């Protein structure tokens with residue numbers, strides 16, 4: 246069964262049924278030694294192109310219909326931020342290499358290619374609309390010249406910056422469908438704009454698809470996206486579609502800024518990894534909520550994406566991913582009878598897995614620094630982070646933890 250028959254057009258595919266996004270690139274490539282945690286920048290598209298191609302191919306084999314060029318945090322100000330050398334490759338070269346790579350992998354498989362924008366240091370440092378738009382236009386130049394099927398503006402804590410990025414895409418790349426997703430919780434963005442209202446603002450800015458990505462687990466991202474669905478429909482934007490690309494980690498204890506506030510971020514999140522059966526439950530709930538662009542973000546590995554495309558294969562015209570798993574047939578071949586006894590999907594869907602850590606707390610205490618764009622502590626610069634800056638940050642943390 247072909248991946249998605251008929252028109253190439255992205256929006257037409259959404260109108261016909263669910264499309265599956267890809268998963269988390271920076272986290273997957275950091276685990277494989279190709280991305281630096283901290284900067285999280287995508288210089289691997291030039292320094293290790295084969296590693297990036299391999300990951301695109303694994304997501305495609307797992308069922309991804311939409312593959313995003315690996316241009317996350319590839320704005321020039323981010324590539325050069327705090328003495329990071331990724332900027333030496335040049336913003337045009339990095340974004341161009343990412344688009345070439347994703348096209349080489351995706352088009353032979355019948356998928357669609359997305360250009361990607363994300364939040365910038367310029368915004369949290371200056372809050373200046375002209376400076377922010379000028380910064381992202383350096384990337385849009387590449388997506389316009391190289392050509393992409395759609396744009397994904399992702400990972401914004403402030404709806405205001407997302408609106409500006411959507412406006413820049415509409416101005417600079419007219420006619421290209423625009424998706425936009427915020428990394429906020431079910432309540433509000435970090436400036437206190439209610440989540441539903443954020444969806445309406447983004448629809449008003451001209452986005453074709455609005456939703457949530459990253460920072461929270463699939464079920465909290467579902468709660469946030471449902472807020473947007475209700476508000477956007479109530480505001481009369483009945484042509485707007487919805488997207489969701491959550492974490493592959495459970496984070497019921499995360500506060501305003503999601504998993505980056507948790508003490509386990511970024512190197513000890515493994516105990517929180519979602520099972521593929523939790524992912525099937527998430528995919529079904531997202532589809533039933535009317536969300537039609539369903540994917541993943543940090544911590545989402547190809548087997549998680551495979552679970553989404555397995556769960557929604559009927560809704561996708563019977564397409565099953567190449568690596569689909571038959572949860573009964575395969576285990577029936579195991580040498581041990583007690584493993585064969587687990588050869589049913591029902592067994593796995595009802596299991597409450599142990600964590601293997603008898604002394605671990607089930608939840609952690611989240612850092613709630615409460616600072617956001619415009620605050621001295623989040624101002625960005627090209628020079629390396631200084632010792633004084635690290636110490637002043639720790640002193641600030643001690644002070645707020647004392648007050649907590």
Ligand SMILES: N[C@@H](CCSCCCCC(=O)O)C(=O)O
Pocket residue numbers: 268269270271272283285313317399400459505542543
């Ligand atoms: N499309 C991107 C999304 C990355 S969201 C990154 C979260 C960590 C950012 C940070 O800590 O600054 C990807 O697939 O990696």
Ligand SMILES: [Zn+2]
Pocket residue numbers: 269458459460542543
């Ligand atoms: Zn993410």
